[in-house]
Amino acid sequence: PKKDTIALQHGAHRTGNRTDADMARWRSLRFGQFIHWGLYAIPGGEWNGKTYNGAAEWIRSWKEMPHEEYDKLYRQFNPVNFNPQQWAAQAKSMGAKYMIITTKHHDGFCLWPSKYSKYTIAATPWKKDLLGPMIDAYNKAGIDVHLYFSIIDWNHPDYRASLKNAADSAAGKRFQLFVKNQLAELLQRYPTIKGFWFDGTWDDSWKNDGAFSDELEQYLQSLHPGLVMGSRLRADEKGARHFDSNGRLMGDYEQGWERKLPATIEDVHGNDWEAVMTVPENQWGYHAKWTGHVKTVNEILEMLVKSVSLNGNFVLNFGPKADGTFRTEEQQLAAGIGQWMKVNGEAVYNGTYAGFEKQDWGYYIRKAGTDSVYMVVFNIPVSGSLRVKLPARTELTGASMLLGNTTLTPEWIGRNEYFLHLPGKTTDSPVVILLKTVTGE
Ligand code: FHN
Structure with missing residues (x-):
């Protein structure tokens, strides 16, 4: 954090977010x-x-x-x-x-x-x-x-x-x-x-x-x-x-x-x-x-x-x-x-913020303090395939759509990247997919 340069009596009284x-x-x-x-x-x-x-x-x-x-x-x-x-x-x-x-x-x-x-x-x-x-x-x-x-x-x-x-x-x-x-x-x-x-x-x-x-x-x-x-x-x-x-x-x-x-x-x-x-x-x-x-x-x-x-x-x-x-x-x-x-x-x-690199299909969200990461998909590519890019040493072991509890099988592309293939046109609403990941050493 930057050093305060101005002495203030009525400025911020706390550093960082409240934790209570x-x-x-x-x-x-x-x-x-x-x-x-x-x-x-x-x-x-x-x-x-x-x-x-x-x-x-x-x-x-x-x-x-x-x-x-x-x-x-x-x-x-x-x-x-x-x-x-x-x-x-x-x-x-x-x-x-x-x-x-x-x-x-x-x-x-x-x-x-x-x-x-x-x-x-x-x-x-x-x-x-x-x-x-x-x-x-x-x-x-x-x-x-x-x-x-x-x-x-x-x-x-x-x-x-x-x-x-x-x-x-x-x-x-x-x-x-x-x-x-x-x-x-x-x-x-x-x-x-x-x-x-x-x-x-x-x-x-x-x-x-x-x-x-x-x-x-x-x-x-x-x-x-x-x-x-x-x-x-x-x-x-x-x-x-x-x-x-x-x-x-x-x-x-x-x-x-x-x-x-x-x-x-x-x-x-x-x-x-x-x-x-x-x-x-x-x-x-x-x-x-x-x-x-x-x-x-x-x-x-x-x-x-x-x-x-x-x-x-x-x-x-x-x-x-x-x-x-x-x-x-x-x-x-x-x-x-x-x-x-x-x-x-x-x-x-x-x-919360998932810490993953954002992709064009939408947004990653992590359930606070857990390994559960959701993909919320707003833009489905014409290919129907969603690229999942994970941080280093993280492996995608499974995925499921919340709607209908449909299981999706990840296709490994290379490095930490995978495709998830959507089963045809699913819905007019944003699609949410829960990812199962394993982070290694
Ligand atoms: O002027 C108000 C406005 O009417 C409304 O209440 C919003 C809500 O954030 N606040 C003010 C503008 O900032």
Whole structure:
């Protein structure tokens, strides 16, 4: 590792990844569901007959949308068809092992009845807490829950993007206390949660107070030891985010992979990381009109598998409608992913970088700490033969496709290379093959 050249009080406090059981659990889950749900689901990207083409959850910032109008939407929020058990069942059958829910997005509206704000679910016609029943249902389905929390708060009178004078600084201090109180409240109300997912931390007012975010991270850890929090929360005292001024990761995992994935293992520098992905190009909250490319089941599966093959977690976003139901496209996507995961999920959970040279047909994944290596094949060559290139002194003794448990007999080519011949056209989905290998002296 490189030597630190800059003395920092509020930089990274750890070298390498966390090694405790809570972090090991997070790392093993590999596949998560993100949910963006809030008042923005009501306009769904449309206002006064006009369509806003930006991300639906940003509609309040659109010049055609009067803030006073947006800030009154809570009076209509009444998700009468919200069925947390159904949500959890859908996530479970998709194969998600953790879920991240927007407790509060940039608009400042809280999905829980916070005692520190009037702008919450308690003020809506629905009145009741949404988060509690959701967390319970997911936990009962065996799914861990993490809480998304935006620092940017468009509704709070004390929020400032930058602090320009003494009055701003005083407001900034009040706002910090508000954030701290809300986070402690969430932990106290929902003790089973496994982590916070911070967002909206790019404004100067936040970036320029590395001491505060550092203290906050430690405070939250002290309230709830084991909590998992990514690199978006903190800045160091020089305003560097994610990586401190010495290039070391702050927080428990790298959280910069939004709508993009690393290309190679070198890109992740040995750090834990997570990617979050939208189904259309850039929509997180519900938008009635999805335009542009909408990702397919196989595209999503490839992103998931690629992430796991590079030691990362992959989280797929859903934007439920204001009534509490999911759009058909999302339901179908979840079902399609689930179908594949049912047969092939064992290659994903606990999956890690295999240490084998990547081949054009797809990705190798090693089950953590074992000799089990999976090939996940997305591109079948016209020959139907897959080249398996193993590290030196490794022999391929057998292989089987998870689908149908079909045995494949390896053909030795030379050195540590083999062919696996696929039995004709098998399926329209990625093919997963478990390799049996023996490593000699
Ligand atoms: O502005 C938000 C956006 O609406 C969405 O919540 C994503 C999710 O990662 N985060 C922000 C942009 O980075």
